[in-house]
Amino acid sequence: MKRTLMGAALAAFALGGWGAANAQEPLRIGVLEDMSGVYADITGANSVAGAELAVEDFGGTVLGRPIEVLSADHQNKADVGASIARKWYDVDGVEMITGLGNSSVALAVRGISTEKNKVNISTSAGTNALTGEACSKTGFHWVYNTFALSKTIAQSVVESGADTMFIVAADYTFGHALADDARKFTEAAGGTVLGQVNAPLGTADFSSFILQAQASGAKTIGLALAGGDLVTFIKQAAEFGVTEQGQAMAGFIIFVNDIKALGLTAAQGLYLAETFYWDQDDETRAMAERYKAKTGEMPNGMQAGVYGSVLHYLKAVEAAGTTEAEAVAAKMREMPVEDFYTKGATVREDGRVMRDFSLYQVKAPGDSSGEWDMLTRIGTLEDGEAFQTLEEGGCPLVQ
Missing domain, CATH: 3.40.50.2300 (Response regulator)
Incomplete structure (x- = not known):
């Protein structure tokens, strides 16, 4: 009995220690964009800046976990983008990928995200297929389409x-x-x-x-x-x-x-x-000045969209009390989108943000x-x- 109780105590301690350690494991968000090619100026590093500003404004932590932003260059190649997404999900513990300028890349990552049951939010790709034949329970199309x-x-x-x-x-x-x-x-x-x-x-x-x-x-x-x-x-x-x-x-x-x-x-x-x-108004001007201080440029809709997508995702994680993708995605559809860029927009069943x-x-x-x-x-x-x-x-x- 002594050995059993001690074993139970050690097991409880181990579980408690694991839980404490796990609670501090960063929640990782990936921004996958063209960082060096023809779309780098309109997406690229300035989109990463949008994600970082959103994390800063949210407070830097969610569910007791620090929030970390990763970024990578998909080089406008679907196979490169898909390879990065797989590594992020399987090795680096990324829970959500956003950005995804270049429709071929966005569609490739949509398929992998659906397979892995992860949230993905296309802010920079334009193909209508993202809310059409390639729509998914955990996929969103945030800014524009063709x-x-x-x-x-x-x-x-x-x-x-x-x-x-x-x-x-x-x-x-x-x-x-x-x-x-x-x-x-x-x-x-x-x-x-x-x-x-x-x-x-x-x-x-x-x-x-x-x-x-x-x-x-x-x-x-x-x-x-x-x-x-x-x-x-x-x-x-x-x-x-x-x-x-x-x-x-x-x-x-x-x-x-x-x-x-x-x-x-x-x-x-x-x-x-x-x-x-x-x-547009005092709020957009104030936020744009923060972007400019960070990047040297005013943001466009895609870059502002990364800010909005990350902020809304984090709000949904907090509301759901979990990072489980389908639970978070359901909250994202329930909650109106509210930030400096978007005012009370709804998220449709197919993942489309119904914006102006x-x-x-x-x-x-x-x-x-x-x-x-x-x-x-x-x-x-x-x-x-x-x-x-x-x-x-x-x-x-x-x-």
Whole structure:
């Protein structure tokens, strides 16, 4: 009996000691983004900064555990992103991955996260499939998708009188999806798409694509490009005198970082669709200054979205009292999204955050009061109106 009691006491001590040690094990969140390629300026290290600011504002701990942010470069390669996600989940104890710019990477990580029963929140990928055929109980699509971008831009362009378009698209999942949606909404508004070319990711010389767009005679060149590719195209188009010869350019996905790189002279008059602009109100201005102090730049919607996704996830972990993915994901759908960027948005069954989407126009240099004073808001589609319905989305989880 003495040996049994002592064994029981030692077992209890061991369990208690293990529990105390486990309680101090960090809760790890991974930010997986393009850190060195064409999307690094619009996602990258500034997205990591958003996660770190969210952890700071939450208080640094949850359920008695310190919170740790890991980051890695997926290099815009689905296999690289998938390999990092597996290691993070299996070896490093990561509970949630966010960021995931590049739709091919996002879809690969969605599959692994579903397999491993882990929460994943795409803030930077645009493919509609994330809330469609690839939706999952533990997956979320936080900021934008190609449907909303195209609906907001294409409809406005056609209604302005520019009823013919030639599309230049990035030659991978995101670019194809954006171009397909742009075509659909252009035609739905009564316009015509006269042609399309697909440019490889990281193209250095767009001259042949620009010449094809000019030869089409389209009133508008629709750019289903992003990041460095978008900036390079617009700079080279200026050298060809595209706008001077009467063709307008519409960027389906442009951010303040792109405009800063281009300069207002080159970018003035462009329409863009965004979910966030730093100069909206006192709260967004104050948070943007914190970003700028940390990164040297104002945040765009994707980078602000990382902040929001991490903060909402941590609130859900606290409310659920566990890091178990399905329990946390259920809380994330129950709770309204509330932060400096998002005000009371609901999270739909398919994981879509039903947020506002605004149309902006780039200011002329003479209308700007400072280096980051770039945009004028034209109008807003509120409460998820820009996104496809559940029926249109096709998520198999939705009955």
